[in-house]
Amino acid sequence: MRMPHPIQYQGSKRNLAATILRYLPCNFSRLVEPFAGSAAISIACAAKGRAKSYWINDLNEPLVELLELIINHPSEIADAYQQIWNQQLEDSIEHYYRVRADFNRTRDPRLFLYLLARCVKGSVRYNSEGLLNQSPDKRRHGTKPETMRENIFGVSRLLRGKTAISSLEYKDVLSGVGKDDVVYMDPPYQGVCGNRDSRYFASISHDEYVSALAELNERQIRYVVSYDGRTGDKIFGKLLPENLSLTLVRLEAGRSSQATLLGRDDITIESLYLSQQLAREVKPVPYFHRKPENEQLVLTEPEKYYVAKLF
Ligand SMILES: C[S@@+](CC[C@H](N)C(=O)[O-])C[C@H]1O[C@@H](n2cnc3c(N)ncnc32)[C@H](O)[C@@H]1O
Numbered sequence: 001m002r003m004p005h006p007i008q009y010q011g012s013k014r015n016l017a018a019t020i021l022r023y024l025p026c027n028f029s030r031l032v033e034p035f036a037g038s039a040a041i042s043i044a045c046a047a048k049g050r051a052k053s054y055w056i057n058d059l060n061e062p063l064v065e066l067l068e069l070i071i072n073h074p075s076e077i078a079d080a081y082q083q084i085w086n087q088q089l090e091d092s093i094e095h096y097y098r099v100r101a102d103f104n105r106t107r108d109p110r111l112f113l114y115l116l117a118r119c120v121k122g123s124v125r126y127n128s129e130g131l132l133n134q135s136p137d138k139r140r141h142g143t144k145p146e147t148m149r150e151n152i153f154g155v156s157r158l159l160r161g162k163t164a165i166s167s168l169e170y171k172d173v174l175s176g177v178g179k180d181d182v183v184y185m186d187p188p189y190q191g192v193c194g195n196r197d198s199r200y201f202a203s204i205s206h207d208e209y210v211s212a213l214a215e216l217n218e219r220q221i222r223y224v225v226s227y228d229g230r231t232g233d234k235i236f237g238k239l240l241p242e243n244l245s246l247t248l249v250r251l252e253a254g255r256s257s258q259a260t261l262l263g264r265d266d267i268t269i270e271s272l273y274l275s276q277q278l279a280r281e282v283k284p285v286p287y288f289h290r291k292p293e294n295e296q297l298v299l300t301e302p303e304k305y306y307v308a309k310l311f
Helices: 017-021 040-047 061-072 074-086 092-106 109-118 145-159 170-174 206-218 257-261 276-282
Strands: 028-033 051-057 163-166 181-185 222-231 234-236 247-255 267-274 288-290 297-299
Touching: 017 040, 028 040, 040 051, 040 145, 051 061, 051 170, 061 074, 061 109, 061 145, 061 163, 074 109, 074 145, 092 109, 170 206, 206 222, 222 276, 267 276
Parallel strands: 028 051, 028 181, 051 163, 181 222
Antiparallel strands: 222 234, 222 267, 247 267, 247 297, 288 297
């Protein structure tokens, strides 16, 4: 089944979603994504009918408003995209900059969908004032309106009527989860540009995040975390401490675009950490799995495996 994906978003877990889903229970009550981004994991989970309901949250308000439109008002957002996309035909670059200026003034999520489809790799970047400053991809015009409409309706069919949507600080989401929930967390990457990741106009404090995870442990909440990444020998960001008793699963996420550019063979390793509660339930088994072309190579570790010992 092809997963519908209307939102192009750098850092989207869309290509790893099927792999990540292996580490979630077969059936559960609600999936909670405090750092939802394009909601790739909720979409994949709903496509497989794994959870009964969903809670999608992200601090980025226009993104959340866009998800709300896609899920609950698919015709409205598909029509708006078609109209904005059609207006670009005469001078698409000029049009992009006009739409970007309008978006920075109004924060209208309809404009945001077009900008995400039209900028390089869906990589939104913000300046220090929080204004979107990414340039257009000069070689592409962005997803065609008919394809966008199919993707929008695809997501709406999967999530409408069973999804709560919010734009809260992640800690406020965590305080609202319970034992029936499974929480998938994919916070902004660390160490991309100092303390602040301009891709997401917000970054989180590592220490506060670790405390939040410790509290989830105390409350016996099941959770999965995508955290540090490394390419070759280079590790991005701080590691999660051993005393959180997490089970680490390493996913090979393919060759990084940076490494490809430099002609190197570095492979990006993505780490997935399972909470103790969850690991007991899903019992990650060791396997070496080579998927067909374009898919990921996956390695998992058989037993509790701490990052501190790994590197
Ligand atoms: C790595 S992206 C998530 C990508 C997502 N897994 C996907 O598949 O598209 C991290 C997200 O966290 C959001 N974010 C950053 N700081 C946050 C905070 N304090 N609370 C909630 N969301 C936050 C960003 O806006 C961004 O969309």
